[in-house]
Amino acid sequence: MEKFMWLVALVNSFIFCNAILELTGTHDTKGTWKSSITLPCVYGPSQDFVQQTVIWTLVRDQSPATVFRRDNSGDHIMLSRYRGRVSVPKYRPGDVSLEIEKLEMMDSGHYTCKVTWRAQNNSLLTKERTTTVKVVKVSVTKPIIRAGNLGFTVPKGARTSLTCSANGSPPITYRWFKGEPGGNTVLVSNHAVLMFDSLQTSDTGKYYCEAENKASSQVKQQSDAVQLTVRDLTKPAATVPSSENKANTMANDIFIVVCRVTPGSFLPLMLDFCFSQNTRNDRRRQTCSGINGKCKYEEGKPTVENNFMTQPVKENEYETISIKENIECKILVNAMESEYEVGDVQ
Missing domain, CATH: 2.60.40.10 (Immunoglobulins)
Structure with missing residues (x-):
């Protein structure tokens, strides 16, 4: 009975160890010429087993050769043409994958990962896995x-x-x-x-x-x-005048003064006085007053006065409108001359 129990324990231990220390990876892979590639070889670490050696070998043209070896003395690259191009992770327990940089066409072949562990009873357990690598040249794509x-x-x-x-x-x-x-x-x-x-x-x-x-x-x-x-941001860009600038421009252009004659209506009495201002500093204030049938425009000197007969209105009852073009003023004046008497401009 004791022998049977010992045999069952040994079998379970063997199955358990094989499950934990099973190497996983790929069977076939392609690598691009002059690029890098990783040949996976991974297992689940166990406290009951200590990794002793990791060996990567290459079989090409039926000639086996050791590429990489890790043991108690450190890491060793055995083939000179792989020096500076191959490595195995050091600080990832259970990961002993082979990394190859700057692939050459002659790097194609069968790579075998072989790992050996030592059990607590000093027995050794070895597992290995082979991956076939084909190095190819890939044509350039449309840039x-x-x-x-x-x-x-x-x-x-x-x-x-x-x-x-x-x-x-x-x-x-x-x-x-x-x-x-x-x-x-x-x-x-x-x-x-x-x-x-x-x-x-x-x-x-x-x-x-x-x-x-x-x-x-x-x-x-x-x-x-x-x-x-x-x-070229140094060239001035065309600007559109703002509403305020437009108002200032109109204020510096041409003024027509219209007097209110009767309450509730606007009747142009005379349009004989137009002027243009070129600068804001020369702007003048015009006033119109209708008293006893007279409409007077004053800005100091000269004074333009027109005599006509109409209904008296209240003083300073007037409206000022603005236009831009001097020709518009002339058209309005000519249109009104036939209907109203316009005095001479002093």
């Missing part, structure tokens, strides 16, 4: 253009940039042109970022970029053209 913080409409003298961005296997080369694809163009830059240190109005125009890499297709991709507009 897009991004404007700087100021956008595509920028004031003269400002600093801005246009960025050309494409996906694909690096390295990607870029070229900038001023103009539109298929038309007359000028090469302006061989960098991904087109810089403008101090924009001039001559920089206004259409721009587009080209992207290319060394993938097998060797196809150049062109972006859509964008419009960059440079505005």
Whole structure:
């Protein structure tokens, strides 16, 4: 009975350990030439088992080679062509994934992650998992253009940039042109970022970029053209006079004085006195009074007086209206001469 219980405990312990220390990852993956890739190899840590070694090996053309080894003495990169390009996380318990930077075409192959643990009874347990890696070259995609913080409409003298961005296997080369694809163009830059240190109005125009890499297709991709507009803010802009300015302008132009003759109605009595003011300082105040059949316009000297017979009205009962054009005043005066007697202007 005791032997049976011991056997059950051993089996349960074996199953439990296998469940906790099971390595997980992927079987096949593709990596882009000149980019980075991570080959996952992860397990659930257990207090009953202490990790002893982590070994990554590569089988390529039937020739196995150790790429990376971690033991009590530290981390070791065994193949010189991987030095400075591969690493395994140190501070993530249970994560012993292999990270490869700047993939080369010859990095393709079968990578095996092998982990060894020591149990409390000093027994060793080893697990391994293999991932097949294929390094490929990806053709460059159609690039897009991004404007700087100021956008595509920028004031003269400002600093801005246009960025050309494409996906694909690096390295990607870029070229900038001023103009539109298929038309007359000028090469302006061989960098991904087109810089403008101090924009001039001559920089206004259409721009587009080209992207290319060394993938097998060797196809150049062109972006859509964008419009960059440079505005000269130093030039005065046309302004529309405000209502207050309009009122001041009218006050400096032409005045026609109309006297009230009978209560409740406005009848033009005479329109023989018009004048124009060019400055506010020369503005004069006109008064009209109708007493005993006389309408007098006063501003000091000279005084214009007209004699006519009409009904007497109360003093200072008048209305002033304004017009802009001097010709309007002449038309009104001529229209009224036939009906009313106009005196001479002194």
